[in-house]
Amino acid sequence: MEGYGEDQIFWSESKKGNFTVKSAYDALSKEIKGEDDQIWSCVWRWNGPQIIRVFLWLVLHNRLKTKAEISRRHVHLDSSCDRCGDGDENTLHVLRDCMVARRFWYAILPIHQRQYFFFLNLKDWMSYNLTNADQVGSDLSWNIFFGVAIWRLWFWRNKFLFHGMTWDCATMISEVKIKATEFQRISTTPMGMNNRRVAKWICWSPPFWPWCKLNTDGAAKKTGEASAGGLIRDHNGAWVAGFGMNIGSCSVTVAEFWGLYQGLNIAWQNGIRWLQVEVDSICILHLVTTPMITTNELSPLIKSIKDLISRSWRIIINHVYREANFAADFLANHALSFPLGLHLFPNPPPGIIAYLQHDMYGVGYPRFVFP
Template identity: 30%
Template sequence: MPFDEWMVGNLTDSSRSCSPEDKWNILFTVICWMLWKTRCSNIFNNSNGRFWDVVAEARRLRDECVSDAPTGGVVAGVNDGQGVSVKERWKLPMHGRVKVNVDGAVRGPSKVASIGGVFRDSNGSWILGFARNIGSCTALMAELWAAHDALVLAWERGFRYVDVETDNKTSAAILNIEIVILLENDLVQRLRKLVLQDWSLSVKFIHREANMVADKLASLAQSRHLCEMVFGSPPSEVVSLLAADTA
C-alpha cells in the first residue's frame, strides 16, 4: 500500500483497531504528534522519552478529546437539541494533574497590556494565581506572555503534569507547535523550549466562558496597577467566578 494511502486511512478510519473504543483515527493522530514532540525533546533537551510513555500519554489525550467532543451541545453556541444554547464550562483536570488557565488583556489605543492566570487541582481548588502589567503589545503577544509566565511558574513550583488552557486559538496552536509563525521571535523561542521540557504538558483552546477567572485576573492587573503579583489565595474579585466553575 502506498504511504499516502496508509496515512490517510489511519487518519480517517476509526475502526482500524482491535477495540472499537480505541477511536483509532484520533489515537493515531495523537501518537504521531506525541512521537514528534518526544523526538524534538530528546534531541534538543537531552531528555529520555520512551515509546510506552508516548502511548500512555496519547491514550490519555485521546480520552480527553473524546470526552470534550460536542454531544448534545457542550460547546458555546451549540444547540442542545431542545432549542437551548449551552455555554462551555470549565472542567476539572484529571487526578494528579494541574490545570492552568491563562489570559491576556489589551486596552485602549495605546495597547496597554496585562496578563493573568490561575492554577487549580483536580478538585477545582485554588493553588495559586498570577497577574502583571506587561507594557504595550498586541493581543497575541499578551496571550503568549501569559502562557510563558504560567509555564515558568509551573516548572519552578515542581508541577510536571500540567494542562494549559487559553481562549486564543493562535496562541494554542503556537504552543502545540501546530503552526510555525514568529519563529524568530524571542518569546516564541522561549516558549518552545519550555514546552519541550521533560514533563507531561497539554495545551488546549477553550472558549472565553470557560476562562473567566484568568480573564478577571488579567483585568485585575490593570485596575490594581500590578507590576507582578503571585496570589497564594484568590483575590476577592474572583471568588464568585471560582465557585461558579465548580458549581
C-alpha cells in the same frame, strides 16, 4: 473552383458580411465585456462570506478609501503611506506592496511565484489569485486564503491608522489561515447545514488526579496598554497559584503569550509535573504547537514557551471558549490596575471568588456553536 465564383472577403461580425463601424464596436465591446464578466464572476463565485465578497468587489472597482484615492478626490491630504513612508498609498500598495503586506506575502508565497505576484496590475492580480486553486498547507485553497488575507490586510491597515495598533507577521498569517479554513469548511458543508448552530453549555471543569490545570488570558485597554493573568487549580478545583502581569504598551496577542509563559513558569516552579493548559485563543494554541512559520519580534517569547513545554513533564494544551476561561480573564483585567511587572497571588484575590465558585459547581454559560 469552377462554378463557385471568385473568393471574396466577408466581415464575420455582420449578417450580410459587410463591414460597419457599429458591428466593429459591438464586437469589440463584446470582447471587453466577456473579460470583465470573468473577473466579476470570480468575485461572486468566491466561496466565503458575503461581507468579504463585497470587499473584493470594492477592491476591483478601486473604491477603497486609501489616502491616494482620497487625495484624488481633491481632499487636501498627504497621500503617502503612514506605515512605510511610500509616496502613494493606493489599493495595491495597501494590499500587496507596502512593507507590512510584503512581509506577509513573502512569508507565505513560494519563491518561484513572487516575481509574478508582485508584477501584475490590480485587475490581473485579483483575477489570477481569485481563480488560483493551489493549496496552502494541507487542504486550504489559495483563492480562499487570498480573499481573507486582503480583507484582513485592509482591516489591519485601518487599525494602525486610526488606533495605532500593530500585529506581528506570524499572528497575521495564523489568523488568516484559521479564518479561511473555517470559511472553507462552512462552504463545503452540505446546503442547509451552514447556519445550523447548536446551543452548547460551556463550563470549566477540574482535571483528573494527578493533573493540575492552568488557565491563562490576556487583556488590553483601548489606550494600548495590556496585561496578562492566569491561575492554577488542582483536581478538586482548589487554588494552587495565580498571577497578574501589567505589561505596559503591547498588543493583546503579545499579552496572551506572556500569560502562557508566566503560567507555565509558575507551574514548573511549584513542582507541578502533570499539567493541562487552557487558552481561549486558537491563534496562540496554533503558534505554540506548530513549527515556527517565520521569525519576528515575538519569536523569542514563543521559543521560550516552547522550551518550557519541552521540559520533562506531562503537558497538554487545549483551546477553550472564553466562557470556560472567565477566572483567568478576571485576573488579566485585574492586573491592568497594578504597577508594571509580575504579581503573584498565593491566595485568590478578592473579586475572583464568585468565578471560582461558579467553576467549582460547574455553572455553565450557553454558546451557539457549529455541531
